Amino acid sequence: MRVTEIFHSIQGESTFMGRPCVFVRLTGCALRCTWCDTEYSFYGGTEMGLEQVLAEVAGYGCPLVEVTGGEPLHQPDAFRLLSRLCDAGYEVLLETSGAVDIGPVDRRTHIIMDVKCPGSGMTDRMYWPNLDKLSVKDEAKFVLQDRADYEWARDVVAQHALADRCAVLFSPVFGKLDLQSLAEWMLADRLPVRFQAQLHKFIWSPDRRGV
Numbered sequence: 001m002r003v004t005e006i007f008h009s010i011q012g013e014s015t016f017m018g019r020p021c022v023f024v025r026l027t028g029c030a031l032r033c034t035w036c037d038t039e040y041s042f043y044g045g046t047e048m049g050l051e052q053v054l055a056e057v058a059g060y061g062c063p064l065v066e067v068t069g070g071e072p073l074h075q076p077d078a079f080r081l082l083s084r085l086c087d088a089g090y091e092v093l094l095e096t097s098g099a100v101d102i103g104p105v106d107r108r109t110h111i112i113m114d115v116k117c118p119g120s121g122m123t124d125r126m127y128w129p130n131l132d133k134l135s136v137k138d139e140a141k142f143v144l145q146d147r148a149d150y151e152w153a154r155d156v157v158a159q160h161a162l163a164d165r166c167a168v169l170f171s172p173v174f175g176k177l178d179l180q181s182l183a184e185w186m187l188a189d190r191l192p193v194r195f196q197a198q199l200h201k202f203i204w205s206p207d208r209r210g211v
């Protein structure tokens with residue numbers, strides 16, 4: 001499979017935020033979210049075998065592993081990687097765009113799935129049946145760039161009763177949507193969702209790779 005980087009860091013997103021975690025970032029993505037912070041993963045990378053990836057992950061001695069990208073699910077080997085990581089006893093997280101069917105993902109995986117808001121420019125790429133496939137251990141994440149995105153996300157959460165199904169995360173596009181505004185909108189509307197900002201960008205510099 002094609003791998004951009006494997007690194008050990010503090011999990012900066014999701015309900016697992018704050019925990020030490022090994023990241024496997026797979027190369028390539030068919031989407032182009034306007035605000036994507038990982039464009040360096042679109043091309044290049046190194047070809048690695050499944051066993052090689054598993055060995056490198058094991059070297060960190062860390063029980064939490066996240067497979068991300070790019071869009072990991074574009075590579076057929078990603079599904080095998082997730083299953084093998086689960087078999088090996090890791091707590092396994094998957095970050096995925098919402099554009100690829102999550103049906104074949106090993107159900108031991110915690111799926112953290114973006115629902116692409118209008119500001120991303122990628123709403124029409126969403127595979128909507130994915131919303132019904134999320135379960136209690138999974139998370140639906142809305143990355144918001146402005147008030148219009150917020151209102152759209154609020155409506156999607158209500159229409160699909162998403163908060164009854166799984167954790168729902170509202171996250172500002174880093175450096176674009178003011179944290180305080182988002183927090184105040186959520187409180188005013190009494191939303192049953194979780195505020196989250198990208199912790200690693202506060203710990204390290206926002207454009208640093210491999211953290």
Ligand SMILES: C[S@@+](CC[C@H](N)C(=O)[O-])C[C@H]1O[C@@H](n2cnc3c(N)ncnc32)[C@H](O)[C@@H]1O
Nearest residue numbers: 035036037038069070071095096097143173174
């Ligand atoms: C780089 S993506 C890789 C996984 C997958 N392609 C996806 O979109 O979920 C990982 C996460 O970072 C989020 N993200 C990317 N750029 C961001 C930004 N500028 N501000 C906040 N979150 C961002 C994405 O929305 C996604 O939840």
Ligand SMILES: Nc1nc2[nH]cc(C(=O)O)c2c(=O)[nH]1
Nearest residue numbers: 009010011012013068200211
């Ligand atoms: N520290 C850290 N936490 C993260 N959580 C999700 C990430 C991602 O890029 O998918 C990420 C990342 O790039 N770094």
Ligand code: SF4
Nearest residue numbers: 029031033036070097
């Ligand atoms: S789907 Fe993920 S990796 Fe692809 S452009 Fe959007 S945020 Fe970036």
Ligand SMILES: [Mg+2]
Nearest residue numbers: 037038068198
């Ligand atoms: Mg990232």
